[in-house]
Amino acid sequence: MSFFTTALAALASPAAPAPAPAPAPAAPAAAAAIPTMPALPPKPTRRLIQLAALVPVRVPVLRKAGTDPNLARPSNAEALFGHIVGQIAAPACSHCRGGHGPWTECVVVGDHFRGACTNCQFGSEAGRCSFRKSLASPICKAC
Numbered sequence: 120m121s122f123f124t125t126a127l128a129a130l131a132s133p134a135a136p137a138p139a140p141a142p143a144p145a146a147p148a149a150a151a152a153i154p155t156m157p158a159l160p161p162k163p164t165r166r167l168i169q170l171a172a173l174v175p176v177r178v179p180v181l182r183k184a185g186t187d188p189n190l191a192r193p194s195n196a197e198a199l200f201g202h203i204v205g206q207i208a209a210p211a212c213s214h215c216r217g218g219h220g221p222w223t224e225c226v227v228v229g230d231h232f233r234g235a236c237t238n239c240q241f242g243s244e245a246g247r248c249s250f251r252k253s254l255a256s257p258i259c260k261a262c
């Protein structure tokens with residue numbers, strides 16, 4: 120028994136305390152790609168405030184690096200915020216498949232923009248999105 124007693128005593132000895140484990144990194148190696156929500160513009164729209172309250176899940180990637188989307192337009196700011204919090208559409212809408220829109224991914228945000236993707240919402244062009252639900256929907260919401 121003496122061996123175990125000695126071993127236990129060694130384990131319990133405070134002489135050589137184990138270093139405290141380093142805190143695990145919260146994110147994978149690509150630390151630069153942690154999505155963050157941009158600051159709200161001075162006069163945010165109601166939808167912008169709603170979108171800003173959601174969890175950012177994506178870093179927007181521009182098709183053409185260096186271009187700077189004009190966020191002074193409310194529709195553009197909404198598109199950007201929506202792009203950061205939305206879900207990738209697969210397959211992409213016809214407009215994104217054609218290589219249009221500021222960002223590389225086709226992203227939709229639930230029922231926002233009536234189902235249109237954020238690339239199409241950018242520039243108030245949501246009406247051209249192949250995902251956009253028709254205004255005159257035949258689906259009865261009461262049924």
Ligand SMILES: [Zn+2]
Binds near residue numbers: 212
């Ligand atoms: Zn799209």
Ligand SMILES: [Zn+2]
Binds near residue numbers: 212214215236237238
């Ligand atoms: Zn679209």
